[in-house]
Amino acid sequence: xxxxxxxxxxxxxxxxxxxxxxxxxxxxxxxxxxxxxxxxxxxxxxxxxxxxxxxxxxxxxxxxxxxxxxxxxxxxxxxxxxxxxxxxxxxxxxxxxxxxxxxxxxxxxxxxxxxxxxxxxxxxxxxxxxxxxxxxxxxxxxxxxxxxxxxxxxxxxxxxxxxxxxxxxxxxxxxxxxxxxxxxxxxxxxxxxxxxxxxxxxxxxxxxxxxxxxxxxxxxxxxxxxxxxxxxxxxxxxxxxxxxxxxxxxxxxxxxxxxxxxxxxxxxxxxxxxxxxxxxxxxxxxxxxxxxxxxxxxxxxxxxxxxxxxxxxxxxxxxxxxxxxxxxxxxxxxxxxxxxxxxxxxxxxxxxxxxxxxxxxxxxxxxxxxxxxxxxxxxxxxxxxxxxxxxxxxxxxxxxxxxxxxxxxxxxxxxxxxxxxxxxxxxxxxxxxxxxxxxxxxxxxxxxxxxxxxxxxxxxxxxxxxxxxxxxxxxxxxxxxxxxxxxxxxxxxxxxxxxxxxxxxxxxxxxxxxxxxxxxxxxxxxxxxxxxxxxxxxxxxxxxxxxxxxxxxxxxxxxxxxxxxxxxxxxxxxxxxxxxxxxxxxxxxxxxxxxxxxxxxxxxxxxxxxxxx
Numbered sequence: 001x002x003x004x005x006x007x008x009x010x011x012x013x014x015x016x017x018x019x020x021x022x023x024x025x026x027x028x029x030x031x032x033x034x035x036x037x038x039x040x041x042x043x044x045x046x047x048x049x050x051x052x053x054x055x056x057x058x059x060x061x062x063x064x065x066x067x068x069x070x071x072x073x074x075x076x077x078x079x080x081x082x083x084x085x086x087x088x089x090x091x092x093x094x095x096x097x098x099x100x101x102x103x104x105x106x107x108x109x110x111x112x113x114x115x116x117x118x119x120x121x122x123x124x125x126x127x128x129x130x131x132x133x134x135x136x137x138x139x140x141x142x143x144x145x146x147x148x149x150x151x152x153x154x155x156x157x158x159x160x161x162x163x164x165x166x167x168x169x170x171x172x173x174x175x176x177x178x179x180x181x182x183x184x185x186x187x188x189x190x191x192x193x194x195x196x197x198x199x200x201x202x203x204x205x206x207x208x209x210x211x212x213x214x215x216x217x218x219x220x221x222x223x224x225x226x227x228x229x230x231x232x233x234x235x236x237x238x239x240x241x242x243x244x245x246x247x248x249x250x251x252x253x254x255x256x257x258x259x260x261x262x263x264x265x266x267x268x269x270x271x272x273x274x275x276x277x278x279x280x281x282x283x284x285x286x287x288x289x290x291x292x293x294x295x296x297x298x299x300x301x302x303x304x305x306x307x308x309x310x311x312x313x314x315x316x317x318x319x320x321x322x323x324x325x326x327x328x329x330x331x332x333x334x335x336x337x338x339x340x341x342x343x344x345x346x347x348x349x350x351x352x353x354x355x356x357x358x359x360x361x362x363x364x365x366x367x368x369x370x371x372x373x374x375x376x377x378x379x380x381x382x383x384x385x386x387x388x389x390x391x392x393x394x395x396x397x398x399x400x401x402x403x404x405x406x407x408x409x410x411x412x413x414x415x416x417x418x419x420x421x422x423x424x425x426x427x428x429x430x431x432x433x434x435x436x437x438x439x440x441x442x443x444x445x446x447x448x449x450x451x452x453x454x455x456x457x458x459x460x461x462x463x464x465x466x467x468x469x470x471x472x473x474x475x476x477x478x479x480x481x482x483x484x485x486x487x488x489x490x491x492x493x494x495x496x497x498x499x500x501x502x503x504x505x506x507x508x509x510x511x512x513x514x515x516x517x518x519x520x521x522x523x524x525x526x527x528x529x530x531x532x533x534x535x536x537x538x539x540x541x542x543x544x545x546x547x548x549x550x551x552x553x554x555x556x557x558x559x560x561x562x563x564x565x566x567x568x569x570x571x572x573x574x575x576x577x578x579x580x581x582x583x584x585x586x587x588x589x590x591x592x593x594x595x596x597x598x599x600x601x602x603x604x605x606x607x608x609x610x611x612x613x
Contacts (some may be wrong), residue, residue: 093130093158096358100128101162101348103362108140108170113148119363120155130355132160133178134362139169141472142194142209146216149177153223160355162345163187163332173213176220176231182345182354183332190329192217192234210235227254230340233328241322243307243338246300252307254321254338264319266302310337375418376469378495385465385499386506387411393507396568415465425468426479432467436460445569445586462500466493554580554597554605562593573607582607 100123102116120131133152139145152159152174161167161175164184172189175181183189194209213235221228233239233256240257244264258276261267267275306319312333321338322328335341345351352360364370374380391408416433419425439457470489472479481489560575567573567589573582575597582597582605589595589609599606 093355095356097130097158097355098128099130099132099352099355099357099360100124100126101132101134101351101360101362103134103136103364104171104174105136106138108137108148108174109144110141110147112140113144113151115365115369116148117151119365123363124155124157128157130158130160130357131155132162132351132360133174134162134164135167135171135175136163136165137167137171139171139192142170142213145170145173146212148174149216149220152177153220162351163189163341164345168192168329172231172234173216173220176217176224176226179224181335181341182343182351183335183341185332185344185346187332188329189335190234191327192231193236193327226340227338229256229259230254230328230338232256233322233324235327237327238324239322239328240320240324241328242319243310243316243321244304244319245307246304248303252339253304254340257324260306260319262301263304264302264306269301310334312337375414378469378491381415381465381469381492382495382499384411384415385496386503388415389500389503390506390510393503393510396570416468419468426472428478429464429468431464432460433464436462436464445583458500462493462496465496554600556597556600559594559596559610560607562589562591562595564591566591567593567595567607580605584608585612 100120102119102123104112104116116133123131131152159178161178161181162184163171163175163181165187167175167187167189169192172192175189192213194206194213214232217231217235218228220226221231229239229241233241240260242255242257242260242264243252244255244260245252255263258272261272261275262269306316308316308319310316314334314337321334330338330340332341332344336343343354345354348360348362351357375384388408388411391404391406391411393404395402395405395408416425416430419429436457436459439453439460441457443452443454443457466489467481469492470481472481554575558575560573560580563572563574563579565571567582567584567587569584569586569588571582571589572579573595574580582595584595585598585606585608587609594610595607596610597605598608
C-alpha cells in the first residue's frame with residue numbers, strides 16, 4: 001500500500017480515536033485532536049508556555065546584522081584537538097542562550113522524527129537558541145535515525161546531544177549529528193551494526209545495510225569534527241582503534257590499524273594496505289575494513305606517536321583503544337578522554353551551568369502523543385484485547401445491554417487506531433486482522449470446518465495485532481519489522497497471546513457461572529417459563545445430547561421456542577420445559593420464534609425456524 005493511502009488511513013483512524021478519547025481529555029490542556037495532526041491554536045498556547053519558561057532572550061550584540069543565520073547566533077565549531085576536547089565548541093556558544101531540551105526515549109522510528117520536529121518547531125518559535133537532544137534509547141529504525149540526523153544538521157542553531165543514560169545504534173548516530181556530545185554519569189553509547197529480527201544478515205545484505213549508515217557517520221564526523229574511525233568500529237567488527245598524537249603540533253586523533261602503521265610506524269602505504277586489506281577480500285570482509293583515512297597527508301607518515309596515557313590516567317599500551325574483536329562501545333569517561341564527548345552532565349542544573357545559559361526548559365511530548373505512545377505499550381494492548389473479547393462475549397450473552405458492547409467497540413478502535421496515529425501500523429496489518437475475523441466468523445456461524453478456518457483466523461488476528469506496534473524498516477506492499485525490533489516483536493506477541501488465553505478462560509468461567517456472578521446476574525433477562533411444579537431450584541441450561549427428565553435427549557427434529565434472550569446467533573431455546581444452549585444456522589432469531597433442532601454434535605445444538613427446517 002502506497003504512503004499516501006497509509007497516511008490517509010492514519011488520519012481517519014486518528015480522528016476517530018481522538019473523538020472516542022475526548023471524554024478523558026477535559027482535565028488536560030487539549031493541544032491536539034490527535035498526535036498526527038496537531039491543533040494549531042493549542043500549539044500556539046503551548047509555545048507561549050515554552051517561551052515563558054525559557055525566559056527573556058539574551059540582549060543582542062551592539063552590531064546588528066541583516067543575515068538571519070548570523071542573527072540566530074554562531075553555530076558551534078568542530079572540537080579543537082589541541083586545546084582540549086570540545087573547548088572551541090563550548091566557547092562558540094552565544095552568551096546567555098535560551099536552551100530547550102528535547103527528550104528522545106525508547107525505540108526510534110518514524111514517529112520519533114515527527115514528534116522531534118514538532119517540539120523543536122515549538123521551541124524555536126518560543127525563542128530557543130540552543131537545542132539539546134536528550135537521548136535514552138536502545139536504537140531503532142536506521143532510516144528514521146538518518147532522517148533525524150539530516151534534520152538536526154539543518155536547524156541553523158547549536159545542537160547538543162546529551163546521552164542520559166544510553167544511546168546505542170540509531171541513538172549513537174543521532175548523537176554524532178549534533179555539534180557536540182555530553183554524557184551523564186555511568187552512561188554508554190556505540191554498537192551500531194545493522195541487524196535484522198532474524199539475526200545475522202547475508203554478506204551482500206550486510207553491505208547494503210551498512211552503506212548508508214557509514215555514509216551518514218562519515219558526514220556527521222566531517223561536519224562536527226569527530227574521528228570517523230571510532231564510529232566505523234561501532235558498525236564493523238575487525239576495526240582496531242589507536243590513539244595517536246602529532247609530534248609537532250600535539251593534535252590527537254583516533255585512527256584505525258592501517259593509519260596507525262602509516263602514521264606511527266612509518267610503514268609505506270602499499271605495504272600497510274597489503275597487511276591490513278587483503279587483495280582477495282570479498283563481500284564477507286566488509287572490508288576494505290581498515291582503509292586508511294584520507295584526511296592525513298602523505299608527508300605525515302611517521303610524524304605521529306602513540307598516546308599511552310589518557311588524561312584520566314588510563315593507560316593504553318602502544319596506544320591501543322579497541323582490539324576489533326567486538327563492536328566498539330564506550331563509557332562517558334573514555335568518551336571524554338578521547339574527545340568524543342565534552343563533559344559529564346548529571347542534571348539540568350549542570351547542563352545550564354556548562355552552557356552558560358540564561359534559561360533551560362524541557363519540551364515534552366504533548367499529552368496526545370504520550371497517550372498514543374502509552375496505548376501502543378504491549379501490556380496495555382493486552383488489556384485492550386481482553387476488553388474486546390470479554391466485552392463482546394458478554395454482549396452476545398445478553399443482547400441489548402449496550403455497555404459491554406460499547407466497551408468492546410471502544411477498546412477495538414483504540415487497539416487498531418493508536419498504532420496508526422503514531423505511524424507504526426501498516427494497512428496490511430489491519431487487512432490481516434480483518435481477514436482473520438472473517439475466517440473465525442465463518443467457522444463459528446456459517447460453515448464449520450472442524451476448526452481449520454478458526455485456527456487460521458486466530459493466527460492471522462494474533463499476527464496482525466502483534467505486528468501493528470512494531471516499526472517497519474522497508475517499503476513495498478508488505479513492509480516487514482525493522483532490524484533490531486526482535487525483542488519488541490516478542491513482547492508484543494507474548495502479551496497478545498496471553499490476552500487471548502486469559503480471555504478464553506474468562507469466557508469459560510462466564511459460561512459456567514454467568515447467572516450466579518454478582519452484578520452480571522442482574523443483566524440477564526428472565527421472562528422465561530417458571531420451574532416445573534414442585535421444583536424449587538433454578539433450571540440449568542443443557543446442551544448437546546444430555547438427558548433431561550422424561551423428555552429424553554436433545555435430538556434432531558424436536559421443536560421448541562427461542563427464549564427472551566433471543567439467538568444472536570447463539571442463545572437459549574426451551575424444549576419441553578428445559579433450557580438448551582443452542583445456535584441458529586446463521587440468522588438472528590427473535591424471542592418466541594418456533595424452532596426445530598437440525599443438528600446435534602456433542603455439545604453443539606443447531607436450530608432453524610420451523611418453516612425453514
